[in-house]
Amino acid sequence: MTQDSHSTHDAEADPRNDDIKIYVNGDIVPKDQAVVSVYDSGFMLGDGMWEGMRLYDGEWAFFDDHMDRLFNSCKAVSLDIGLGREDIRDLLDRTAAANGMVTDAHCRLMITRGRKAKPFQHPALSKWGPTVVAIVEHSKPATSLQDRGIRLATVPQVRGLPNSQDPKFNSHSKLNCVIACLQAEQAGADEGLMLDPHGFVNTTNACNFFIVRGGEVWTSTGDYCMNGVTRQKVIDLCRANGIPVHEKNYSLYEAYGADEAFLTGTFGAQTPVAEIDGKPIGSGGAGPMTQRLRALYKDLVAQNVIEQHTARG
Numbered sequence: 001m002t003q004d005s006h007s008t009h010d011a012e013a014d015p016r017n018d019d020i021k022i023y024v025n026g027d028i029v030p031k032d033q034a035v036v037s038v039y040d041s042g043f044m045l046g047d048g049m050w051e052g053m054r055l056y057d058g059e060w061a062f063f064d065d066h067m068d069r070l071f072n073s074c075k076a077v078s079l080d081i082g083l084g085r086e087d088i089r090d091l092l093d094r095t096a097a098a099n100g101m102v103t104d105a106h107c108r109l110m111i112t113r114g115r116k117a118k119p120f121q122h123p124a125l126s127k128w129g130p131t132v133v134a135i136v137e138h139s140k141p142a143t144s145l146q147d148r149g150i151r152l153a154t155v156p157q158v159r160g161l162p163n164s165q166d167p168k169f170n171s172h173s174k175l176n177c178v179i180a181c182l183q184a185e186q187a188g189a190d191e192g193l194m195l196d197p198h199g200f201v202n203t204t205n206a207c208n209f210f211i212v213r214g215g216e217v218w219t220s221t222g223d224y225c226m227n228g229v230t231r232q233k234v235i236d237l238c239r240a241n242g243i244p245v246h247e248k249n250y251s252l253y254e255a256y257g258a259d260e261a262f263l264t265g266t267f268g269a270q271t272p273v274a275e276i277d278g279k280p281i282g283s284g285g286a287g288p289m290t291q292r293l294r295a296l297y298k299d300l301v302a303q304n305v306i307e308q309h310t311a312r313g
């Protein structure tokens with residue numbers, strides 16, 4: 001990243017992350033010893049799935065939704081996780097505890113097909129697997145992004161049809177998104193706004209994308225983007241609170257003229273968009289609808305944490 005570029009994954013600097021412990025295949029080890037083989041299918045081919053989750057007051061927010069997506073994705077690519085949901089919760093909890101983390105932590109859980117016998121593509125060559133890694137970092141999204149907003153540039157790279165690589169896969173290979181991000185950066189923006197194969201506004205390279213027009217909240221149909229947990233929560237919150245919400249096709253014409261725009265993702269919750277292709281959106285920071293949805297989402301997280309506490313007894 002250039003010095004003054006930003007991303008929705010900007011976090012407040014935290015030197016404690018230099019010395020965290022990381023879960024690798026059953027062991028919780030210091031960061032500098034957390035390694036996987038160069039024969040690992042994730043390293044070699046991007047053949048694996050991951051989930052990003054946030055820890056709030058000792059609970060992984062919307063844990064069940066994340067597990068639904070992870071298990072569905074792994075089933076779809078015949079990747080046997082070899083662990084149940086509660087095993088995963090347990091390993092995440094133990095990793096957080098080993099680092100003294102209770103809240104303001106973010107985890108990247110990665111599951112690959114595992115170590116291969118030969119450096120080639122065939123999945124059957126992954127004889128030792130899966131590889132399971134959980135990196136849990138101290139993490140507070142940078143508050144400056146809430147005031148400043150993120151700058152988007154529309155990029156040539158699209159998130160495509162499900163019969164090439166289904167955009168719903170949270171796969172280790174993010175090359176499609178990395179290319180989009182590079183294109184955005186080279187255009188002087190922070191993140192890439194990706195269209196769908198028909199030219200409608202779709203998503204960004206790392207987050208889901210929403211606009212607000214005339215008191216209505218719009219997002220793409222969902223056919224060509226990540227089935228984001230935060231995206232769905234925002235849609236559900238709109239419905240529950242009488243805010244008109246539409247999953248629909250719309251073009252850059254409507255995006256440029258939006259009253260507000262914001263991104264959604266587990267890391268940053270709702271991040272305001274300041275400009276698209278150099279055109280200012282709203283006042284730059286979070287507009288009234290974005291602020292309202294942020295507050296509703298914060299309450300929903302708190303409610304989910306209490307529900308999980310209660311369920312665990």
Ligand SMILES: Cc1ncc(COP(=O)(O)O)c(C=O)c1O
Binds near residue numbers: 228265
């Ligand atoms: C391309 C893309 N879109 C959206 C998201 C946001 O998904 P979620 O809200 O489940 O964190 C992610 C995060 O994994 C992503 O990689």
